[in-house]
Amino acid sequence: MLEVLETIPPDPILTLSEHFIKEVNPKKIDLGIGLYKDISNKTPIMGCVKIAEKKVINNLSADKIYKGSSGLNSFCEMISELLFSNKKELAQEGRVLSFQTIGGTGAIRLSAEIIHQINPERGIWVSNPTWDNHKDIFEYMGMKVYYYPYQGICGELDFQSMLESISIIPRGDVIILHGCGHNPTGIDIKKKQWSKILEVIKDRNLLPIIDMAYHGLAKGLQDDNYCIDLFSSQLDEMFISYSCSKNFGLYSDRIGALIVLTKDRNSCFKVKLQLSRLTRLSCSSPPIHGALIVNEILSSVELKKIWTDEITNMMIRARAARKLLLVESQRQNCARSFIEVGSGVGLFSIIPIKAEGIDILKNNFGIYMLNSGRINISGLNENNIEYFVSSAKPFMNK
Numbered sequence: 260m261l262e263v264l265e266t267i268p269p270d271p272i273l274t275l276s277e278h279f280i281k282e283v284n285p286k287k288i289d290l291g292i293g294l295y296k297d298i299s300n301k302t303p304i305m306g307c308v309k310i311a312e313k314k315v316i317n318n319l320s321a322d323k324i325y326k327g328s329s330g331l332n333s334f335c336e337m338i339s340e341l342l343f344s345n346k347k348e349l350a351q352e353g354r355v356l357s358f359q360t361i362g363g364t365g366a367i368r369l370s371a372e373i374i375h376q377i378n379p380e381r382g383i384w385v386s387n388p389t390w391d392n393h394k395d396i397f398e399y400m401g402m403k404v405y406y407y408p409y410q411g412i413c414g415e416l417d418f419q420s421m422l423e424s425i426s427i428i429p430r431g432d433v434i435i436l437h438g439c440g441h442n443p444t445g446i447d448i449k450k451k452q453w454s455k456i457l458e459v460i461k462d463r464n465l466l467p468i469i470d471m472a473y474h475g476l477a478k479g480l481q482d483d484n485y486c487i488d489l490f491s492s493q494l495d496e497m498f499i500s501y502s503c504s505k506n507f508g509l510y511s512d513r514i515g516a517l518i519v520l521t522k523d524r525n526s527c528f529k530v531k532l533q534l535s536r537l538t539r540l541s542c543s544s545p546p547i548h549g550a551l552i553v554n555e556i557l558s559s560v561e562l563k564k565i566w567t568d569e570i571t572n573m574m575i576r577a578r579a580a581r582k583l584l585l586v587e588s589q590r591q592n593c594a595r596s597f598i599e600v601g602s603g604v605g606l607f608s609i610i611p612i613k614a615e616g617i618d619i620l621k622n623n624f625g626i627y628m629l630n631s632g633r634i635n636i637s638g639l640n641e642n643n644i645e646y647f648v649s650s651a652k653p654f655m656n657k
């Protein structure tokens with residue numbers, strides 16, 4: 260029976276990562292999957308996580324019983340508090356609910372399932388380019404995905420084209436926006452531009468899904484949150500998919516949240532019932548170990564301080580890696596080609612590199628990046644920058 264299954268291509272990001280582990284080139288550089296790397300090229304467990312995890316394990320009154328389909332309530336509350344400065348008002352109005360999910364991907368998937376239930380004919384609009392899983396998840400649900408322009412030919416945000424395009428999205432469709440640290444371009448929307456997008460969303464009655472996979476790593480926790488605060492004060496409805504993979508370094512603990520803003524208490528109640536059912540049907544209730552760790556960090560003044568300091572250092576480190584690339588490319592006389600990287604934020608940039616160069620870099624130099632030319636900037640450091648630039652230089656577009 261199984262032979263009838265279609266042969267499908269493996270996931271490009273996860274496969275690249277598996278191949279990199281097997282790469283034998285001693286000079287190998289992983290610029291593929293979005294894992295934050297420190298200057299020694301490690302993805303260490305964060306200091307705050309180590310302390311919190313010990314507390315979780317040593318908690319004598321802890322248990323392992325089911326926590327219900329929305330997961331650990333206190334974790335859900337903490338994530339909402341992190342996002343909304345008007346959390347109290349929203350909670351009093353009964354308009355916000357937060358569900359623990361299996362990473363940020365789980366939150367997108369849950370959004371797709373519930374939106375599909377509401378109306379499978381709704382179009383889903385994503386930036387060109389975007390994280391491929393956005394498109395794949397909604398298409399898998401049988402929904403139509405469309406692109407709005409995002410990055411211009413010189414690597415900058417082509418805001419004019421973006422605005423023109425989203426202004427004619429059919430009323431009631433869904434728009435996915437990256438709250439911060441746009442994946443894959445690293446080019447974020449500016450404050451004034453968010454206000455213009457908000458006007459379009461209101462005018463076209465669009466449902467925004469804000470992907471918050473890199474909160475804190477682009478411009479810091481508060482600035483990265485700008486669009487959420489702005490939108491939540493003016494919109495009736497919005498979805499936020501939150502990931503704790505990068506900003507807590509809890510990648511394999513698969514911890515995230517889906518936060519839904521609703522028009523009123525009654526819709527909030529209905530959304531909750533539907534999300535509970537969808538969760539029951541997929542994993543019954545989410546695993547809570549990661550939630551306990553995040554909860555421990557966010558509910559302790561000391562641990563929260565350690566966490567914010569650590570994120571700030573990660574953000575600074577990513578910025579420094581961008582600078583390093585610019586300086587080294589200037590030193591090697593190829594400055595023009597990496598200019599886009601300098602204006603980016605967060606972990607990613609798309610570098611203007613020829614397709615054949617990407618294969619050659621992988622096969623002959625052990626340098627791994629996505630086929631789109633997306634690089635994880637934190638994979639670069641003082642020790643490998645010279646090797647990277649000299650290897651990539653012959654393949655860069657002018």
Ligand code: LMR
Nearest residue numbers: 272291292293294390442
């Ligand atoms: C990435 O874009 O590399 C990360 O978000 C990891 C993933 O799951 O794709």
